[in-house]
Amino acid sequence: MENSKDDLKIQSFDLETQKLLKTALKDPASVNLEKVSNIIIDQSLKDQVFSKEAGRICFAIVQAESKQNNGSVFRRNLLNRLQQVFTEREKLRKSSRQEWVCYVTFICNVFDYLKVNNMPMVALVHPVYDCLLRLSQPDALLNEDEVDCLVLQLHRIGEQLERINPQRMDELFYLLRDGFLLQDGLTSMARLLLLEILEFRAGGWVLSNTAQKYYYSELAD
Amino acid sequence: MSQQHRYRRREDVQHDTNKQEYRTNGPARWSNSRKRGVDGSLRSDDATSHSPDEKQHHRDNRDQDHHRDQYYHSDNRHAKKAKRGGLVASHDAPTPSFTTPESEGPASRRDRRREADREMDRDGEMVRDGETDTDGETDTRDRDWARQVESTELRRDAQRYRRRILAPEYTQRERKNSSGSSDSRESPVPTAGEMETDEAVLFRRQKQINYGKNTLAYDQYSKEVPKHTREQGVHPKTPNKFKKYSRRSWDQQIKLWKVKLHAGWDPAPKKDGEEKDGEEDGEQLGLEDIMDIEEDSQNSTGSSNGLPVLLEDDDYMGTPVKMKKTEPDMA
Numbered sequence: 023m024e025n026s027k028d029d030l031k032i033q034s035f036d037l038e039t040q041k042l043l044k045t046a047l048k049d050p051a052s053v054n055l056e057k058v059s060n061i062i063i064d065q066s067l068k069d070q071v072f073s074k075e076a077g078r079i080c081f082a083i084v085q086a087e088s089k090q091n092n093g094s095v096f097r098r099n100l101l102n103r104l105q106q107v108f109t110e111r112e113k114l115r116k117s118s119r120q121e122w123v124c125y126v127t128f129i130c131n132v133f134d135y136l137k138v139n140n141m142p143m144v145a146l147v148h149p150v151y152d153c154l155l156r157l158s159q160p161d162a163l164l165n166e167d168e169v170d171c172l173v174l175q176l177h178r179i180g181e182q183l184e185r186i187n188p189q190r191m192d193e194l195f196y197l198l199r200d201g202f203l204l205q206d207g208l209t210s211m212a213r214l215l216l217l218e219i220l221e222f223r224a225g226g227w228v229l230s231n232t233a234q235k236y237y238y239s240e241l242a243d
Numbered sequence: 244m245s246q247q248h249r250y251r252r253r254e255d256v257q258h259d260t261n262k263q264e265y266r267t268n269g270p271a272r273w274s275n276s277r278k279r280g281v282d283g284s285l286r287s288d289d290a291t292s293h294s295p296d297e298k299q300h301h302r303d304n305r306d307q308d309h310h311r312d313q314y315y316h317s318d319n320r321h322a323k324k325a326k327r328g329g330l331v332a333s334h335d336a337p338t339p340s341f342t343t344p345e346s347e348g349p350a351s352r353r354d355r356r357r358e359a360d361r362e363m364d365r366d367g368e369m370v371r372d373g374e375t376d377t378d379g380e381t382d383t384r385d386r387d388w389a390r391q392v393e394s395t396e397l398r399r400d401a402q403r404y405r406r407r408i409l410a411p412e413y414t415q416r417e418r419k420n421s422s423g424s425s426d427s428r429e430s431p432v433p434t435a436g437e438m439e440t441d442e443a444v445l446f447r448r449q450k451q452i453n454y455g456k457n458t459l460a461y462d463q464y465s466k467e468v469p470k471h472t473r474e475q476g477v478h479p480k481t482p483n484k485f486k487k488y489s490r491r492s493w494d495q496q497i498k499l500w501k502v503k504l505h506a507g508w509d510p511a512p513k514k515d516g517e518e519k520d521g522e523e524d525g526e527q528l529g530l531e532d533i534m535d536i537e538e539d540s541q542n543s544t545g546s547s548n549g550l551p552v553l554l555e556d557d558d559y560m561g562t563p564v565k566m567k568k569t570e571p572d573m574a
Binding site: 090091093094097098099102105108138139143144145146147148152 | 383384386387388389391392393395396399449452453456457
């Protein structure tokens with residue numbers, strides 16, 4: 023029932039906070055869930071490693087709270103803060119690209135893990151697309167960290183996103199093709215990443231065997 | 244293996260005026276200077292007089308073939324990292340007529356418009372129900388995300404409930420249940436048409452129910468008295484949020500329900516020296532206790548949403564036509 027603590031990545035926190043999180047999972051009503059959600063969000067914006075899997079612990083707490091007393095305090099606060107940051111994302115990107123990348127990683131991770139009635143949260147679909155489209159803009163493609171973030175998210179949630187709204191995925195991939203073909207100043211790594219994701223999607227969100235070999239295995243000379 | 248049919252949708256998408264500016268009609272003009280056959284040789288335009296759809300397919304195929312040629316014959320295949328510089332050089336320079344990525348894409352324009360709208364809201368709540376935006380899609384970004392998610396859940400609740408009450412056995416069972424409960428409604432469970440469906444109301448009611456259930460008393464109660472052994476009148480029953488009641492009636496039902504729960508099953512003494520040992524203590528609950536309950540002191544999460552249950556000012560609206568008595572019987 024419970025994820026192993028390793029999955030939840032709470033080692034990213036200091037011991038006291040780890041205790042708090044563990045309590046939140048066991049007995050949500052006994053902790054200040056708003057505070058807990060803020061702790062998690064703040065850490066996600068700072069810690070790139072944590073942001074990649076933070077959705078898990080969020081979902082675990084949401085489920086625990088729902089099961090205990092049908093409450094949704096944690097989820098509500100989580101979404102409110104995510105929404106707040108979303109409205110200021112352009113500012114965020116300017117002030118700290120690292121945080122911006124962490125934010126996108128986090129919101130995509132939340133989209134991936136926080137299912138409602140076993141379905142992804144529809145409210146997040148457009149915001150996620152907006153973020154990914156921002157990452158596909160020419161200025162963003164010049165930054166390897168943004169490209170890296172973009173392709174990672176597409177690998178993880180691209181298929182789901184496309185299922186819900188294929189039009190916007192098309193929109194995004196137009197930008198990616200253009201970027202790949204025409205953008206001056208892309209690093210080779212960026213181009214490689216873009217090409218791989220183009221092939222990945224074209225293959226139905228699966229990499230063909232040959233492509234897999236090409237991109238992911240070293241060839242002896 | 245490529246999903247070629249997917250790209251056909253490009254033509255459909257061009258109806259969207261937003262996208263019109265970004266994409267030229269038909270295949271992108273850049274391809275005019277770069278069409279190559281599978282063998283990599285340049286193709287003239289005449290050779291590709293296909294319909295737009297097929298042109299699309301061909302271009303996509305050509306892209307993959309073209310790149311594949313490059314890679315398979317390159318010596319640098321194993322160099323995954325920074326040695327791909329040579330690749331770009333093999334492409335033709337883009338024609339000036341091509342719509343460069345620097346031009347406004349539909350997303351960025353929409354972004355900007357939303358940013359402008361949102362300027363006003365930045366200080367306040369994210370909730371904006373009356374969207375002026377004509378494009379239905381962009382609405383949902385601005386509406387409160389948390390609220391949207393909760394609406395989804397409520398809708399499913401309502402669906403499930405509707406399915407249940409339409410089952411004949413259930414309706415029959417409900418008919419027997421009229422006296423003794425604080426539910427003044429004599430009519431049976433409503434048909435689907437008479438259900439409470441207002442999301443705001445359902446949401447508020449569910450919250451009130453949650454407050455009541457999030458108590459030690461309820462915990463104790465549900466452990467002690469399983470549902471099938473509960474008798475009406477004796478055992479407190481959770482008010483049914485899907486039934487139509489006036490605001491006052493509902494609030495009163497909730498209050499009485501909670502009082503009953505605390506009277507019978509509250510494990511911790513409310514006051515010093517007061518022991519709870521059964522239902523008889525109901526009379527001893529003073530006004531302070533009831534006020535206590537209403538102020539949601541049981542909600543121990545310490546969260547910021549501890550709104551007093553009764554003080555929401557949204558609807559003391561007129562009672563719906565199908566209402567009967569508004570004042571419930573005191574149990």
